[in-house]
Amino acid sequence: MSHVLVSTSTGDPYKELYKCLWKAKVPGKTDLHRALSFKEWMLEKALALGSEVFEKLMMIICALWKNRNNFLWNGTQQTAQDIVLSSFAWLAEFQKARAPAEPKQKQPKRFWKQAAFGVLKMKVDASFLSSQSKGGVGGVLRTDNGRVVAAFAGPIPHMASPKQGELYAIRAGLDLINSLQLQQVVIESDCTEAITEASCEDHTLLANGGLIDDIQSAMATIPQVQLCYAPRSCNRIAHRLAGIGFEATHHIVWLDQTPECITDVITYDCNHLTCGSFYKSFTR
Incomplete structure (x- = not known):
């Protein structure tokens, strides 16, 4: 299939690639012309997640972006395990900070009490x-x-x-x-x-x-x-x-x-x- 990846001077350079992929024997054929972009696919999958998993996903994406910037500007980077653990730790701290304060139980007020008789x-x-x-x-x-x-x-x-x-x-x-x-x-x-x-x-x-x-x-x-x-x-x-x-x-x-x-x-x-x-x- 290497020849279909070569750009041509006429027509759609990816047309031949689409035809080859469509004729390929793979389970669950999909109309590649209507395939979603990665951004759209990511959004579609994210919206199908439960709220708890979605929150974790957002924190991981944020951590990945931060790791990318640290690598570009500071030359430092984290391992995948560190990224996941740190993002979950941030999420836990955020949830704790935003959690509503538990109502304090009022202690019954005590007053002066006399001693026993004769004391x-x-x-x-x-x-x-x-x-x-x-x-x-x-x-x-x-x-x-x-x-x-x-x-x-x-x-x-x-x-x-x-x-x-x-x-x-x-x-x-x-x-x-x-x-x-x-x-x-x-x-x-x-x-x-x-x-x-x-x-x-x-x-x-x-x-x-x-x-x-x-x-x-x-x-x-x-x-x-x-x-x-x-x-x-x-x-x-x-x-x-x-x-x-x-x-x-x-x-x-x-x-x-x-x-x-x-x-x-x-x-x-x-x-x-x-x-x-x-x-x-x-x-x-």
């Missing part, structure tokens, strides 16, 4: 400003019906981290409890790391080992004491007192009185007690 509850918190390397602590001691027994606020001139501040607040709360010679107390903080370290038996190598030793020694003098976690929503009063302590110049203690700066939060806490709990608290 006092001490809430402590700390405030910290890294740019000034100082902080403040605060806490409030309340009965099982919400009445304020004592409160404190004070500055910490040198504070290295929020966790260290929470440990200082726990120690300050324990100091107040011991000074009042109380027997049954629950201490709550909103810092799980501080609670974990304060309860650690082998704390000698920890950065706050000396402070933890003071906490454990103070806890050992109280017959019944418990250190627990409570979320920030349950710790509003101590949080406010810690902010006051940050601005204070000296340690402040209130005994058998409610500081005016926290009366609104006290009311807020009591308003969110369950009716049964509120009734029991004031009928004992």
Whole structure:
């Protein structure tokens, strides 16, 4: 058939080639005069694909074009396997970025909860400003019906981290409890790391080992004491007192009185007690 590929001076130079191909014994003859161009054929096949496969095809075509440009202008090229893997990785990242964000499930809001009958509850918190390397602590001691027994606020001139501040607040709360010679107390903080370290038996190598030793020694003098976690929503009063302590110049203690700066939060806490709990608290 080599002679039919030679261009002639008259007529269609591919006419003889078409005739030879049409007479050839091949399965599924096609009218070559009506054959699609590669672009049209590619589009026809692409439109017949499912959306997932079509997306992969588009990414591979894009990667091939990028590889072609890198070869022409930079003299670098990827293997076929690298092209396919990188195009699929791009597609996965694109789909992840465009995926709608999953709706966050709202956690039920928790409020202050009174301790068991006859048990006092001490809430402590700390405030910290890294740019000034100082902080403040605060806490409030309340009965099982919400009445304020004592409160404190004070500055910490040198504070290295929020966790260290929470440990200082726990120690300050324990100091107040011991000074009042109380027997049954629950201490709550909103810092799980501080609670974990304060309860650690082998704390000698920890950065706050000396402070933890003071906490454990103070806890050992109280017959019944418990250190627990409570979320920030349950710790509003101590949080406010810690902010006051940050601005204070000296340690402040209130005994058998409610500081005016926290009366609104006290009311807020009591308003969110369950009716049964509120009734029991004031009928004992």
